[in-house]
Amino acid sequence: MLSEKMNDALNNQANRELYSAYLYLSMSYYFESIHMLGFAHWMRLQAGEELVHTMKMLDYVAEKGGRAKMLAVEAPKLSWDSPRQAFQHVWDHERAVTGLIRALVKVAEEESDAKTTEFLQWYVKEQVEEEESSDSVLNRVKSAGEDKAALAAADRLLSERAFKFPRGFEIFPGTSR
Numbered sequence: 275m276l277s278e279k280m281n282d283a284l285n286n287q288a289n290r291e292l293y294s295a296y297l298y299l300s301m302s303y304y305f306e307s308i309h310m311l312g313f314a315h316w317m318r319l320q321a322g323e324e325l326v327h328t329m330k331m332l333d334y335v336a337e338k339g340g341r342a343k344m345l346a347v348e349a350p351k352l353s354w355d356s357p358r359q360a361f362q363h364v365w366d367h368e369r370a371v372t373g374l375i376r377a378l379v380k381v382a383e384e385e386s387d388a389k390t391t392e393f394l395q396w397y398v399k400e401q402v403e404e405e406e407s408s409d410s411v412l413n414r415v416k417s418a419g420e421d422k423a424a425l426a427a428a429d430r431l432l433s434e435r436a437f438k439f440p441r442g443f444e445i446f447p448g449t450s451r
């Protein structure tokens with residue numbers, strides 16, 4: 275059974291994961307509006323991953339006899355000055371989320387909740403990957419700079435991103451364009 279404090283902390287983090295999905299969808303439609311469909315595709319899959327993060331956490335709360343709650347989701351930004359600014363935002367956001375996950379692990383440890391501490395290790399590892407992938411995309415976009423051909427090449431490359439949703443979380447069948 276989860277303590278009330280742990281239950282609340284997990285619900286709050288699930289809300290931040292859902293916000294991440296909302297933010298990346300917002301970026302996806304921003305890129306669509308400027309006709310960069312590869313970047314839009316990458317962001318759309320990123321949003322799907324965040325939905326998995328959200329539901330995995332809420333499922334855990336429910337399985338442990340807690341109460342999964344849908345809290346109000348903050349509205350994300352709607353547009354960015356450039357692809358570089360958007361991908362910088364992704365990188366900054368993922369670093370901030372890593373901090374939130376670390377704080378959540380600390381709550382679990384303080385609550386002497388070994389099961390939740392163990393459960394959260396999946397998120398700790400996932401954040402390492404999230405930071406690596408956003409860093410590598412940011413570097414690619416940075417090195418393209420203002421060069422339109424290089425940006426178009428980066429856009430094409432990102433259109434190849436694939437993501438297989440884990441079983442039970444097939445949220446966006448047919449996301450690939």
Ligand code: OFO
Nearest residue numbers: 291294327371404
């Ligand atoms: Fe859920 O990893 Fe990004 O935010």
